[in-house]
Amino acid sequence: MSPIKLLLTGATGYIGGTVLTQLLNSSIPEIKELSISVLIRKPEQAELYASKGVNLITFDGLEDVECLRRVAGEHDIILHAADSTNPSAAEALTLGLADTQGSTKKYFIHTSGTSSLGDRPVTEQLIENREFSDKNDDIYSYLKQREAVESYAQRATDIKTVEVGEKVPGVDTLIIKAPIIHGRGTGFFNQKSFHIPVLIKGAVAAGHAQYVGDGAGIWDYVHVVDLAELFELLVAKILKNDTKGLLTGRKGIYFAGTLRHSWKELAESIAQHCYEAGRLESPTPQSISLQKAADIYTGGDEHIAEVGLASNSLTVADLAREIGWTPKMKETDFQQSLLDDINLLFGSA
Protein backbone atom coordinates (compact mmCIF):
# COMPACT_ATOMS: atom_id res chain seq x y z
CA MET A 1 0.00 0.00 0.00
CA SER A 2 1.33 3.45 -0.86
CA PRO A 3 2.05 5.68 2.14
CA ILE A 4 -0.36 8.37 3.32
CA LYS A 5 0.81 11.71 1.96
CA LEU A 6 1.02 14.73 4.24
CA LEU A 7 1.69 18.26 3.01
CA LEU A 8 3.04 20.94 5.35
CA THR A 9 3.03 24.64 4.57
CA GLY A 10 5.18 27.11 6.52
CA ALA A 11 7.93 24.52 7.08
CA THR A 12 10.65 27.18 7.17
CA GLY A 13 8.71 29.07 9.84
CA TYR A 14 8.52 28.92 13.61
CA ILE A 15 5.37 26.83 13.99
CA GLY A 16 5.67 24.78 10.79
CA GLY A 17 9.35 24.09 11.37
CA THR A 18 8.72 22.84 14.89
CA VAL A 19 5.81 20.69 13.71
CA LEU A 20 8.01 19.18 10.99
CA THR A 21 10.74 18.30 13.50
CA GLN A 22 8.10 16.76 15.77
CA LEU A 23 6.86 14.56 12.92
CA LEU A 24 10.35 13.62 11.71
CA ASN A 25 11.37 12.62 15.26
CA SER A 26 8.08 10.93 16.10
CA SER A 27 8.20 7.44 17.57
CA ILE A 28 4.64 6.70 16.43
CA PRO A 29 4.91 3.95 13.78
CA GLU A 30 2.12 5.34 11.58
CA ILE A 31 3.84 8.73 11.49
CA LYS A 32 7.19 7.13 10.65
CA GLU A 33 5.55 5.64 7.57
CA LEU A 34 4.14 8.96 6.37
CA SER A 35 5.30 10.53 3.16
CA ILE A 36 5.90 14.18 4.11
CA SER A 37 6.11 17.03 1.59
CA VAL A 38 6.82 20.70 2.22
CA LEU A 39 5.99 23.72 0.10
CA ILE A 40 8.97 26.08 0.02
CA ARG A 41 9.31 29.37 -1.80
CA LYS A 42 13.02 30.11 -1.32
CA PRO A 43 15.23 27.81 -3.44
CA GLU A 44 18.24 28.36 -1.15
CA GLN A 45 16.34 26.57 1.65
CA ALA A 46 15.44 23.58 -0.49
CA GLU A 47 18.51 21.35 -0.26
CA LEU A 48 18.23 20.77 3.47
CA TYR A 49 14.75 19.25 3.24
CA ALA A 50 15.77 16.68 0.63
CA SER A 51 18.60 15.56 2.93
CA LYS A 52 16.05 14.96 5.73
CA GLY A 53 13.91 12.62 3.65
CA VAL A 54 11.22 15.23 3.10
CA ASN A 55 9.73 15.72 -0.36
CA LEU A 56 10.26 19.21 -1.60
CA ILE A 57 7.79 21.19 -3.66
CA THR A 58 8.83 24.69 -4.63
CA PHE A 59 6.27 27.37 -5.40
CA ASP A 60 5.99 31.11 -5.82
CA GLY A 61 3.92 31.61 -2.68
CA LEU A 62 0.46 31.31 -1.18
CA GLU A 63 -0.83 33.82 -3.71
CA ASP A 64 -0.54 31.13 -6.42
CA VAL A 65 -3.82 29.47 -5.55
CA GLU A 66 -3.89 27.33 -8.68
CA CYS A 67 -0.61 25.75 -7.65
CA LEU A 68 -1.88 25.27 -4.08
CA ARG A 69 -4.98 23.50 -5.31
CA ARG A 70 -3.04 21.25 -7.68
CA VAL A 71 -0.46 20.28 -5.05
CA ALA A 72 -3.16 19.75 -2.39
CA GLY A 73 -4.85 17.29 -4.76
CA GLU A 74 -1.81 15.03 -4.48
CA HIS A 75 -2.09 14.73 -0.69
CA ASP A 76 -4.27 13.19 2.02
CA ILE A 77 -3.56 15.44 5.01
CA ILE A 78 -2.55 19.09 4.96
CA LEU A 79 -1.06 20.96 7.91
CA HIS A 80 -1.31 24.62 6.98
CA ALA A 81 1.04 26.68 9.14
CA ALA A 82 2.09 29.39 6.70
CA ASP A 83 -0.49 32.11 7.15
CA SER A 84 -3.53 32.35 9.38
CA THR A 85 -4.82 35.43 7.55
CA ASN A 86 -5.20 34.28 3.95
CA PRO A 87 -8.69 32.89 3.24
CA SER A 88 -7.93 32.22 -0.44
CA ALA A 89 -4.96 30.00 0.38
CA ALA A 90 -6.95 27.99 2.94
CA GLU A 91 -9.77 27.64 0.45
CA ALA A 92 -7.51 26.51 -2.39
CA LEU A 93 -5.82 23.88 -0.23
CA THR A 94 -9.15 22.52 1.02
CA LEU A 95 -10.67 22.45 -2.48
CA GLY A 96 -7.55 20.70 -3.75
CA LEU A 97 -7.93 17.93 -1.18
CA ALA A 98 -11.48 17.39 -2.38
CA ASP A 99 -10.45 17.25 -6.05
CA THR A 100 -8.99 13.76 -5.70
CA GLN A 101 -11.61 11.52 -4.23
CA GLY A 102 -10.52 8.16 -2.90
CA SER A 103 -11.90 5.78 -0.36
CA THR A 104 -10.25 7.56 2.56
CA LYS A 105 -11.24 10.84 4.14
CA LYS A 106 -8.92 13.82 3.69
CA TYR A 107 -8.01 16.27 6.45
CA PHE A 108 -7.14 19.95 6.42
CA ILE A 109 -5.63 21.22 9.68
CA HIS A 110 -5.38 24.98 9.77
CA THR A 111 -3.21 26.95 12.18
CA SER A 112 -4.84 30.07 13.55
CA GLY A 113 -4.61 32.42 16.51
CA THR A 114 -6.78 33.87 19.24
CA SER A 115 -6.58 37.60 18.55
CA SER A 116 -9.80 37.06 16.58
CA LEU A 117 -11.50 36.45 19.95
CA GLY A 118 -9.83 39.41 21.65
CA ASP A 119 -12.02 42.17 23.05
CA ARG A 120 -11.53 45.94 22.82
CA PRO A 121 -10.95 47.06 26.43
CA VAL A 122 -8.98 50.23 25.66
CA THR A 123 -11.48 51.82 23.28
CA GLU A 124 -14.28 50.06 25.20
CA GLN A 125 -15.84 49.02 21.89
CA LEU A 126 -16.25 45.48 23.22
CA ILE A 127 -15.67 44.14 26.73
CA GLU A 128 -15.68 40.37 27.10
CA ASN A 129 -15.60 39.16 30.67
CA ARG A 130 -15.58 35.53 29.66
CA GLU A 131 -13.49 32.48 29.03
CA PHE A 132 -14.17 30.57 25.83
CA SER A 133 -14.26 26.79 25.99
CA ASP A 134 -13.79 25.02 22.67
CA LYS A 135 -16.02 22.25 24.01
CA ASN A 136 -18.83 24.15 25.67
CA ASP A 137 -19.06 27.27 23.51
CA ASP A 138 -20.03 27.57 19.86
CA ILE A 139 -16.84 29.23 18.69
CA TYR A 140 -17.79 29.15 15.01
CA SER A 141 -20.99 31.11 15.65
CA TYR A 142 -19.13 33.59 17.83
CA LEU A 143 -16.60 34.17 15.06
CA LYS A 144 -19.40 34.63 12.52
CA GLN A 145 -21.17 37.13 14.74
CA ARG A 146 -17.98 39.15 15.35
CA GLU A 147 -17.05 39.05 11.67
CA ALA A 148 -20.47 40.41 10.70
CA VAL A 149 -19.70 43.49 12.80
CA GLU A 150 -16.03 43.96 11.98
CA SER A 151 -13.82 42.21 9.45
CA TYR A 152 -10.59 40.63 10.67
CA ALA A 153 -8.44 38.52 8.36
CA GLN A 154 -7.64 35.76 10.88
CA ARG A 155 -11.34 35.35 11.69
CA ALA A 156 -12.35 35.44 8.03
CA THR A 157 -9.83 32.68 7.30
CA ASP A 158 -11.18 30.46 10.09
CA ILE A 159 -14.72 30.94 8.81
CA LYS A 160 -13.69 30.27 5.21
CA THR A 161 -11.91 27.09 6.27
CA VAL A 162 -14.98 25.72 8.06
CA GLU A 163 -17.40 26.70 5.31
CA VAL A 164 -15.35 25.35 2.40
CA GLY A 165 -14.82 22.13 4.32
CA GLU A 166 -18.57 21.79 4.82
CA LYS A 167 -19.25 22.44 1.16
CA VAL A 168 -16.91 19.89 -0.41
CA PRO A 169 -17.23 16.14 -0.01
CA GLY A 170 -14.66 13.94 1.66
CA VAL A 171 -12.68 16.61 3.53
CA ASP A 172 -12.76 17.27 7.26
CA THR A 173 -11.32 20.52 8.59
CA LEU A 174 -9.77 21.20 11.98
CA ILE A 175 -8.53 24.55 13.22
CA ILE A 176 -5.96 24.98 15.97
CA LYS A 177 -6.34 28.42 17.49
CA ALA A 178 -3.05 28.93 19.29
CA PRO A 179 -2.63 31.84 21.71
CA ILE A 180 0.77 33.53 22.14
CA ILE A 181 3.37 30.90 21.34
CA HIS A 182 6.63 30.96 23.25
CA GLY A 183 9.78 28.89 23.44
CA ARG A 184 12.57 28.20 21.01
CA GLY A 185 11.36 26.48 17.87
CA THR A 186 13.04 23.33 16.64
CA GLY A 187 12.71 23.93 12.90
CA PHE A 188 15.57 24.28 10.42
CA PHE A 189 15.12 28.01 9.86
CA ASN A 190 13.10 30.50 11.95
CA GLN A 191 13.17 29.41 15.58
CA LYS A 192 11.59 32.40 17.22
CA SER A 193 8.05 33.48 17.71
CA PHE A 194 6.57 36.80 16.71
CA HIS A 195 4.77 38.41 19.61
CA ILE A 196 7.27 38.30 22.46
CA PRO A 197 10.43 38.98 20.43
CA VAL A 198 8.77 42.03 18.89
CA LEU A 199 7.90 43.32 22.37
CA ILE A 200 11.46 42.64 23.58
CA LYS A 201 12.91 44.54 20.62
CA GLY A 202 10.46 47.38 21.28
CA ALA A 203 11.48 47.46 24.95
CA VAL A 204 15.18 47.69 24.20
CA ALA A 205 14.60 50.34 21.52
CA ALA A 206 12.48 52.44 23.90
CA GLY A 207 14.73 51.89 26.93
CA HIS A 208 11.89 50.30 28.92
CA ALA A 209 9.40 47.45 28.52
CA GLN A 210 5.93 48.59 27.50
CA TYR A 211 2.28 47.71 27.96
CA VAL A 212 -0.82 49.41 26.61
CA GLY A 213 -3.06 51.38 29.00
CA ASP A 214 -3.43 49.56 32.31
CA GLY A 215 -2.09 46.29 30.82
CA ALA A 216 -4.90 44.40 32.56
CA GLY A 217 -5.98 42.37 29.54
CA ILE A 218 -5.16 38.67 29.86
CA TRP A 219 -4.04 36.15 27.24
CA ASP A 220 -3.10 32.51 27.12
CA TYR A 221 0.28 31.11 26.17
CA VAL A 222 1.51 27.80 24.76
CA HIS A 223 5.04 26.49 24.33
CA VAL A 224 5.81 25.75 20.70
CA VAL A 225 6.85 22.17 21.45
CA ASP A 226 3.61 21.48 23.35
CA LEU A 227 1.79 22.90 20.34
CA ALA A 228 3.75 20.70 17.93
CA GLU A 229 2.79 17.71 20.08
CA LEU A 230 -0.87 18.60 19.56
CA PHE A 231 -0.34 18.50 15.79
CA GLU A 232 1.44 15.16 16.17
CA LEU A 233 -1.44 13.79 18.25
CA LEU A 234 -4.04 14.85 15.70
CA VAL A 235 -2.07 13.36 12.81
CA ALA A 236 -1.56 10.13 14.76
CA LYS A 237 -5.29 9.83 15.45
CA ILE A 238 -6.10 10.32 11.79
CA LEU A 239 -3.50 7.80 10.64
CA LYS A 240 -4.65 5.21 13.19
CA ASN A 241 -8.26 5.83 12.20
CA ASP A 242 -8.86 6.63 15.85
CA THR A 243 -11.17 9.50 14.99
CA LYS A 244 -13.99 8.86 17.44
CA GLY A 245 -14.18 12.03 19.49
CA LEU A 246 -12.11 13.96 16.97
CA LEU A 247 -14.38 16.89 16.26
CA THR A 248 -14.17 18.55 12.85
CA GLY A 249 -15.86 21.33 10.89
CA ARG A 250 -17.60 24.01 12.92
CA LYS A 251 -17.15 21.95 16.10
CA GLY A 252 -13.52 21.19 15.28
CA ILE A 253 -12.00 24.46 16.48
CA TYR A 254 -9.31 23.59 19.04
CA PHE A 255 -7.71 25.92 21.58
CA ALA A 256 -4.20 25.27 22.85
CA GLY A 257 -3.49 27.55 25.79
CA THR A 258 -1.65 26.28 28.84
CA LEU A 259 -0.41 29.37 30.73
CA ARG A 260 -1.97 32.77 31.31
CA HIS A 261 -0.61 36.29 31.86
CA SER A 262 -1.78 39.87 31.74
CA TRP A 263 -0.01 42.20 29.31
CA LYS A 264 1.42 44.07 32.30
CA GLU A 265 2.80 40.81 33.74
CA LEU A 266 4.39 40.03 30.38
CA ALA A 267 5.97 43.50 30.28
CA GLU A 268 7.24 43.04 33.86
CA SER A 269 8.87 39.72 32.94
CA ILE A 270 10.41 41.20 29.78
CA ALA A 271 11.66 44.18 31.79
CA GLN A 272 13.18 41.98 34.50
CA HIS A 273 14.97 39.63 32.08
CA CYS A 274 16.22 42.46 29.87
CA TYR A 275 17.44 44.30 32.96
CA GLU A 276 19.27 41.22 34.25
CA ALA A 277 20.76 40.67 30.78
CA GLY A 278 22.07 44.24 30.76
CA ARG A 279 19.75 45.34 27.97
CA LEU A 280 17.62 47.73 30.05
CA GLU A 281 18.54 50.11 32.83
CA SER A 282 15.30 49.59 34.76
CA PRO A 283 13.27 46.48 35.60
CA THR A 284 10.08 48.55 35.62
CA PRO A 285 7.85 48.65 32.52
CA GLN A 286 5.91 51.72 31.42
CA SER A 287 2.40 52.20 30.11
CA ILE A 288 1.95 53.57 26.59
CA SER A 289 -1.15 54.70 24.73
CA LEU A 290 -2.91 52.55 22.16
CA GLN A 291 -1.96 55.00 19.46
CA LYS A 292 1.71 54.83 20.42
CA ALA A 293 1.58 51.02 20.51
CA ALA A 294 0.03 51.02 17.04
CA ASP A 295 2.74 53.36 15.75
CA ILE A 296 5.52 51.21 17.17
CA TYR A 297 4.17 47.69 16.68
CA THR A 298 1.38 47.45 14.11
CA GLY A 299 2.11 50.00 11.42
CA GLY A 300 -0.36 52.48 12.86
CA ASP A 301 -3.30 50.04 12.93
CA GLU A 302 -5.02 50.60 16.29
CA HIS A 303 -7.51 47.76 15.80
CA ILE A 304 -4.72 45.19 15.41
CA ALA A 305 -2.78 46.79 18.28
CA GLU A 306 -5.79 46.61 20.57
CA VAL A 307 -6.77 42.98 19.90
CA GLY A 308 -3.16 41.81 19.58
CA LEU A 309 -1.46 43.73 22.40
CA ALA A 310 -4.09 44.83 24.89
CA SER A 311 -7.15 42.60 24.70
CA ASN A 312 -8.55 39.82 26.82
CA SER A 313 -8.50 36.51 24.97
CA LEU A 314 -9.19 33.72 27.40
CA THR A 315 -9.50 30.23 26.01
CA VAL A 316 -9.75 26.81 27.59
CA ALA A 317 -8.35 23.92 25.60
CA ASP A 318 -10.92 21.32 26.64
CA LEU A 319 -11.10 19.45 23.32
CA ALA A 320 -7.38 18.85 22.95
CA ARG A 321 -7.09 17.60 26.53
CA GLU A 322 -10.07 15.32 26.03
CA ILE A 323 -8.36 13.54 23.15
CA GLY A 324 -5.20 13.05 25.17
CA TRP A 325 -3.07 16.19 24.73
CA THR A 326 -0.82 16.54 27.77
CA PRO A 327 1.17 19.76 27.51
CA LYS A 328 4.23 19.69 29.77
CA MET A 329 5.68 23.18 29.81
CA LYS A 330 5.37 25.24 32.97
CA GLU A 331 5.88 28.83 34.10
CA THR A 332 9.64 28.21 34.47
CA ASP A 333 9.75 27.20 30.78
CA PHE A 334 7.94 30.41 29.92
CA GLN A 335 10.50 32.49 31.80
CA GLN A 336 13.29 30.53 30.10
CA SER A 337 11.64 31.33 26.74
CA LEU A 338 12.03 35.03 27.43
CA LEU A 339 15.74 34.55 28.12
CA ASP A 340 16.10 32.45 24.97
CA ASP A 341 14.40 35.18 22.94
CA ILE A 342 16.72 37.84 24.35
CA ASN A 343 19.72 35.68 23.44
CA LEU A 344 18.35 34.89 19.98
CA LEU A 345 17.74 38.59 19.33
CA PHE A 346 20.92 40.09 20.78
CA GLY A 347 23.26 37.22 21.56
CA SER A 348 24.31 36.35 25.12
CA ALA A 349 25.28 39.42 27.15
Ligand SMILES: NC(=O)c1ccc[n+]([C@@H]2O[C@H](COP(=O)([O-])OP(=O)(O)OC[C@H]3O[C@@H](n4cnc5c(N)ncnc54)[C@H](OP(=O)(O)O)[C@@H]3O)[C@@H](O)[C@H]2O)c1
Ligand atom coordinates in the same frame (compact mmCIF):
# COMPACT_ATOMS: atom_id res chain seq x y z
N1 LIG B 1 3.79 32.77 16.59
C1 LIG B 1 2.63 32.92 17.22
O1 LIG B 1 2.54 33.27 18.43
C2 LIG B 1 1.33 32.61 16.48
C3 LIG B 1 0.19 32.27 17.22
C4 LIG B 1 -0.98 31.94 16.54
C5 LIG B 1 -1.01 32.01 15.15
N2 LIG B 1 0.10 32.38 14.47
C6 LIG B 1 0.01 32.47 13.01
O2 LIG B 1 0.54 31.30 12.41
C7 LIG B 1 1.17 31.62 11.16
C8 LIG B 1 2.60 31.11 11.19
O3 LIG B 1 3.26 31.71 12.28
P1 LIG B 1 4.82 31.55 12.53
O4 LIG B 1 5.08 32.17 13.85
O5 LIG B 1 5.26 30.15 12.29
O6 LIG B 1 5.39 32.50 11.39
P2 LIG B 1 6.82 32.47 10.65
O7 LIG B 1 7.89 31.94 11.52
O8 LIG B 1 7.01 33.83 10.05
O9 LIG B 1 6.62 31.43 9.46
C9 LIG B 1 5.78 31.65 8.39
C10 LIG B 1 5.96 30.52 7.41
O10 LIG B 1 5.00 30.66 6.37
C11 LIG B 1 5.64 30.93 5.14
N3 LIG B 1 4.90 31.98 4.46
C12 LIG B 1 4.41 33.12 4.99
N4 LIG B 1 3.79 33.84 4.04
C13 LIG B 1 3.89 33.13 2.89
C14 LIG B 1 3.46 33.35 1.56
N5 LIG B 1 2.77 34.44 1.22
N6 LIG B 1 3.75 32.41 0.64
C15 LIG B 1 4.44 31.30 0.98
N7 LIG B 1 4.88 31.03 2.22
C16 LIG B 1 4.61 31.94 3.17
C17 LIG B 1 7.05 31.39 5.49
O11 LIG B 1 7.89 31.10 4.40
P3 LIG B 1 9.26 31.90 4.12
O12 LIG B 1 10.31 31.27 5.00
O13 LIG B 1 9.51 31.67 2.68
O14 LIG B 1 9.02 33.33 4.47
C18 LIG B 1 7.32 30.53 6.71
O15 LIG B 1 7.63 29.22 6.34
C19 LIG B 1 1.08 33.15 11.01
O16 LIG B 1 0.01 33.49 10.18
C20 LIG B 1 0.84 33.62 12.43
O17 LIG B 1 0.10 34.83 12.47
C21 LIG B 1 1.28 32.64 15.10
